[in-house]
Amino acid sequence: MEPITILMSSYSAIKAGVTAGKEIHSLAKHIGSMFDAIDDIRNDHNKAKSNPLRSANEEAMETFIAKKKAEDLEHNLRQIVIATRGYNGWSELQKLRADIRNQRAEDLKKRKKARAETIENLWTAVAILLGITILGGVIFGGLWFARQRGIV
Numbered sequence: 388m389e390p391i392t393i394l395m396s397s398y399s400a401i402k403a404g405v406t407a408g409k410e411i412h413s414l415a416k417h418i419g420s421m422f423d424a425i426d427d428i429r430n431d432h433n434k435a436k437s438n439p440l441r442s443a444n445e446e447a448m449e450t451f452i453a454k455k456k457a458e459d460l461e462h463n464l465r466q467i468v469i470a471t472r473g474y475n476g477w478s479e480l481q482k483l484r485a486d487i488r489n490q491r492a493e494d495l496k497k498r499k500k501a502r503a504e505t506i507e508n509l510w511t512a513v514a515i516l517l518g519i520t521i522l523g524g525v526i527f528g529g530l531w532f533a534r535q536r537g538i539v
Contacts, residue, residue, distance in 0.1 A: 390423075390424040390425075390427035390428045390431065390453070391424070391428060391453045391456060391457075393420055393421075393423070393424040393427075394421055394424035394425060394428065394456070394457055394460060395456075395460075397417045397418070397420040397421035397424060398421055398460045398463065398464065400414070400417040401414050401417045401418060401421065401464065401467065402463075402467070404417070405467050405471065410471075411467075411468060411471050411472060411476075418464070421460070421461075421464060422484060424457070425457045425460070425461055428450075428453045428454055428456075428457040429454060429457065431450055431453070465477055468480060
């Protein structure tokens with residue numbers, strides 16, 4: 388599903404929930420989906436995509452419109468949160484989002500580093516086994532040669 392579609396449906400659910408008198412915490416799933424969609428739209432706008440079937444202008448306009456729509460809906464959500472939880476609630480939500488995003492980035496960095504170390508260790512083990520095999524072959528070949536010559 389396209390991020391803009393997820394964004395629109397999440398915002399509609401949040402707006403309907405608030406209108407129906409639901410508490411913000413009961414809409415957490417929709418708010419989370421909305422923020423994920425906003426982040427996806429921002430990432431899509433910032434990364435270079437190339438589709439041979441569309442012109443660069445079409446792509447630019449499409450990502451620009453999606454980004455502006457995401458900004459508008461985020462502003463509307465901000466107003467809803469401020470109206471129900473106050474400015475401190477919005478600030479706390481933004482801080483939590485940033486903390487979680489930073490933690491995920493750090494976890495990803497750690498996983499990449501661990502993977503690189505595992506690959507390095509694997510290649511080290513292969514090199515050691517290859518060295519042992521070559522050394523064993525040299526020793527075995529030398530002994531065989533010595534026996535053939537009657538030295539041993």
